[in-house]
Amino acid sequence: MTFLRYFCLATNVRSFAKALSLPDTPEYNVMMHSFRELFEAKTRGVLLDNLAPNVADTPRVKLSRLEVLEDDIYQGLLHRVNLDINDTSSRFGTWDDHCSIHPLLNCKAHFIHRIKARGITYSTFKSHAGNSFVLFRRPTTPSQTPARSAGQVQQVFMHERVAPDGTSTQEPFLVVKEYCPLSAIHSGLDPFEVIEHLDAKLYYNRFIDGVHVLRLSDIVSHFCSLEYLPDGIDETCLIVRSLDRV
DSSP states (O other), X not given: OHHHHHHHHHHHHHHHHHHOXXXXXXXXXXXXXXXXXXXXXXXXXXXXXXXXXXXXXXXXXXXXXXXXXXXXXXXXXXXXXXHTOOOGGGSOBOTTOTTOSSOBOOOEEEEESEEEETXXXXXXXXXXXXXXXXXXEOOOOTTSOOOEEEEXXXXXXXXXXXXXXXXXXXXXXXXXXXXXXXXXXXXXXXXXXXXXXXOEEEEEEXXXXXXXXXXXXXXXXXXXXXXXXXXXXXXXXXXXXXXXXX
């Protein structure tokens, strides 16, 4: 019981430390890096951790290899950033709209292979296929209920933006392709979705056109999958089973 008590205390301290907004100083960054190295754990599913925002474990870094974002990814980034800004006058405009009264959103980013949040690694498909399969919630306005879907991470990048008050924010984003859900004709042929507590669902084994640009807060968990050809559907499907511990 004593071991279990201190294990839970340590886990909650980790989550509490990640949620604190402390000065971005070299001394603090070195201390927190040592803290994470010593007490690293996959904490999703711990009560206090579930109350904290899903933020990257990596500290602020110098964005040295900047690349111009492709137009569809840039437009997705612009939409995702503005979605969480209630004050319309503070929303960002496109970088080339010099007549805009809004702050301009940086069109360059630093691409990386992976990002870690709450001890869990999310990677691009090319760098680590298993870590690229994610369940996510489609970004919506606060008045809407976000729908959960399955996808595959194609790119991960660090982006920096400057607000009208001069505040600089560095944040990771994930570019995700969404698996195509079953059509209305085939939705009744999913034998897994009706099984309570299984948290599994059937998708076509192909992607919807376009990509989603997501924040870490949009990611729910990884999933495991298995190709499957169900009766009544003349194409290969994917059984998607959530690995969420919550």
